[in-house]
Amino acid sequence: MPTTSQTILITGVTRRVGAHLAGHLLDAGHRVIGTYRRETDALHTLIERGLIALPLDLLERDRLTNFADQLAARVERLDLVVHNASIWHADADCAADPSLATVMYTVHVTSPIELTEALQRVLPARVRDDGQASRQVVFLTDAHIDEGEPQHIHYIASKAAIEGSIRSLALRYAPHTRVNAIAPGLLMFHPGDNADYRRQRLARRLLPFEPGPGVVAQTIDYLMACPLINQAAIRLDTGRRWGN
Numbered sequence: 001m002p003t004t005s006q007t008i009l010i011t012g013v014t015r016r017v018g019a020h021l022a023g024h025l026l027d028a029g030h031r032v033i034g035t036y037r038r039e040t041d042a043l044h045t046l047i048e049r050g051l052i053a054l055p056l057d058l059l060e061r062d063r064l065t066n067f068a069d070q071l072a073a074r075v076e077r078l079d080l081v082v083h084n085a086s087i088w089h090a091d092a093d094c095a096a097d098p099s100l101a102t103v104m105y106t107v108h109v110t111s112p113i114e115l116t117e118a119l120q121r122v123l124p125a126r127v128r129d130d131g132q133a134s135r136q137v138v139f140l141t142d143a144h145i146d147e148g149e150p151q152h153i154h155y156i157a158s159k160a161a162i163e164g165s166i167r168s169l170a171l172r173y174a175p176h177t178r179v180n181a182i183a184p185g186l187l188m189f190h191p192g193d194n195a196d197y198r199r200q201r202l203a204r205r206l207l208p209f210e211p212g213p214g215v216v217a218q219t220i221d222y223l224m225a226c227p228l229i230n231q232a233a234i235r236l237d238t239g240r241r242w243g244n
Contacts, residue, residue, distance in 0.1 A: 206239030
C-alpha cells in the first residue's frame with residue numbers, strides 16, 4: 001500500500017462492497033470522495049469517519065459535467081477513480097419493462113465513460129516526472145462474464161461491455177492514466193439467502209467459502225501499489241466446477 005495519501009473517488013458507497021472499500025481506504029489515510037443516490041446508515045457512518053459524500057445519479061447524464069465541476073472545486077487532484085456503482089435487473093424484469101436494460105447500460109457503461117472524460121477535463125491527469133501514470137481508473141465488472149448467466153443476459157452483457165472498453169480507454173489516456181477492471185464472483189451472500197441456497201452455491205465452487213468484500217479492497221491495494229498494471233481484468237472468484 002502506498003505510504004502517501006491519495007485522493008480517491010468511489011461511485012456507490014452506501015452499501016456492501018462500496019461501503020467496505022471506502023472504509024478501508026479511509027482507514028489507510030486516503031482522502032475519499034464517495035457518491036450516493038440514497039442516504040443510508042452506512043453512508044452516515046462513513047461521513048463521520050471522514051468521507052466526502054456527494055450526491056450523484058448516473059442515470060442523469062446531463063449532470064455528470066456539473067458533478068465533475070463540483071468535485072474539482074473540492075479537490076486539487078484525483079489519483080484513483082473506482083467505478084463501483086451498479087444496478088441489477090433480471091431478464092424477466094427487462095422483458096416486462098425494456099427500459100430497465102437501458103438503465104443497466106447507462107449505469108455500467110455510458111455514464112462511467114462520460115464521467116471519466118469529464119473528470120479528465122476538469123482535473124487533468126498528467127505523466128509524473130518518473131514516467132509513471134498519475135491516475136488510475138478501475139471498473140468493477142463481474143466474473144460471470146466468463147461463465148455466462150442464462151437468466152441475466154442483459155446484466156452480464158452490460159458488465160462485459162464496460163470491461164471490453166478498458167483497452168480502448170487505456171490507449172486514449174496513456175501514459176498519464178492506467179485503466180483496469182476487477183471482476184468479482186461470489187463475494188458475500190445476502191441476508192435473505194437461506195442455508196440450502198448457500199450450500200448449493202458454495203458446492204459449485206472450487207474454493208467453497210464466502211470471501212467477503214475485503215478481497216476487493218486487497219486488489220485495489222495491489223493495483224495502487226504496482227504501477228505497471230494496465231489494461232488488466234482481474235478475476236476475483238473462488239473458481240467454478242466443470243459442468244456446474
